[in-house]
Amino acid sequence: MNSFEEINIGDTLGPLELFVSKDQCRAYARTMGMGEGAGRFTDDEAARKEGLPGMIIPGNMSLGLLSKLVTDWIGSSNAWLTRMSTTYRVPVQPDHTVTIHGFITNKNPEDRTAEIDVWMENEESERLVTGTATVEFRK
Amino acid sequence: MSTILDLHTHSEASEDSRAPVEAYLNWIKLRQAERPIDGIVLTEHRQFNRDADYRHLEDKFGTLVLRASEVETTYGHMLVFGVNDDMVARFDFADVRLDAQILIDEVARMGGIVVPCHPGRPNIGLYEHYQSRPPLQNVVAVEALNGGSRKGEDERSAELIAKHGFAATGGSDSHLVSLIGLCATKFSAYIKTIDDLVRELKTGNYEPVDFRPRRKTVPHAVAMETR
Structure with a gap:
């Protein structure tokens, strides 16, 4: 990524294509200490009993994937992700490839922040999770 | 002279959007070649802010900003155009179970028009x-x-x-700055005010326009389970 002075409204982040497997989903649920009530994140049958189409990815995992787009873009630059918000529109299913897109939508020279739109799409370009992020740049 | 308007947008005044109106207008200016829209209609969820004034932004960006509302009814979500004091007094816009038929008839009687939105969406x-x-x-x-x-x-x-032979509109339903203007409505008439818009919506003389990018479909991958 460039410095604050070099980025522009309209600049693109990504896209980042990721395949998320059921094993990764289960591993995340285990690591996060999601216990007995987390069947929807670990087992297709348990998820279907809840009316879901099959296992789904935990919301926090989707949030982590969206933030990865931003933190990868920041890289080793002198900036940091200070805020992120998400809206969960559609359950995200594992064993699918998701694509994460981002755009810089605003720049505030007073506090040296950039506002970024981010969203996750499935293979059919349906937006599953949307969000916004704020990145602050040090001088 | 025709007019292309995004009839369905949400700014940070809606609880589920963080998009400032100024950022929307700046994005429209930036993406004018791909999404050649002349203006937007703010349709905030379950509210109408009669005191909001965007004239300075309209002048700055040369883009029309009109105001309407998206309400929730017994037949789903609907856009209300031409909101006036009579409608605000008659209906509680925050009510999520407004009677759809009464809303349609009363809004028409009071000079506005109701357009059901995303009619194909479940629930x-x-x-x-x-x-x-x-x-x-x-x-x-x-x-x-x-x-x-x-x-x-x-x-x-x-x-x-x-x-049912309905007339058809288009709108982005944008909650993010970068999604403004993806869908819109092309009117054959010149529209400058909310009264112009209501008048034209009643004629049916318009068509939806689609500016969504055509992306290549990502192939479905197959994973091996090691559970």
Whole structure:
């Protein structure tokens, strides 16, 4: 990524294509200490009993994937992700490839922040999770 | 002279959007070649801010900003255009179970028009309600193209329009700055005020326009389970 002075409204982040497997989903649920009530994140049958189409990815995992787009873009630059918000529109299913897109939508020279739109799409370009992020740049 | 308007947008005044109006207008200016829209209509959820004034932004960016509302009814979500003091006094816009037929008839009587939005969407769209309940009377137009539609939703809307002969609009339903103007409505008339818009919506003399990018479909991968 460039410095604050070099980025522009309209600049693109990504896209980042990721395949998320059921094993990764289960591993995340285990690591996060999601216990007995987390069947929807670990087992297709348990998820279907809840009316879901099959296992789904935990919301926090989707949030982590969206933030990865931003933190990868920041890289080793002198900036940091200070805020992120998400809206969960559609359950995200594992064993699918998701694509994460981002755009810089605003720049505030007073506090040296950039506002970024981010969203996750499935293979059919349906937006599953949307969000916004704020990145602050040090001088 | 024609006018292209995004009839369905949400700014940070809606609880689920963080998009400032100024950022929307700046984005429209930036993306004018791909999304050549002349203006937007802010349709905030369950509210109408009669005191909001965007004239300085209209002047700065040369883009029209009009105000309407998206309300929730017994037949799903609907856009109310031409909101006035009489309507605000008559209806509690925050009520999530407004009677759809009364809303349509009363808003028309008071000089506005109601347009059901994303009719093909499950639970909150007209299509699903029409499967089990009688159709509404006096519906002039519905939203045919919605920028947030999932696969099949716009198709169900098209089916409804073909069956009932509704006029068709388009709107982005944008909650993010970068999604503004993805779908819009092209009017053959010149529109400058909310009264112009209401008058034209009642004529049916317009069509939805689609500026969504055509992306290549990502192939479905197959994973091996090691559970």
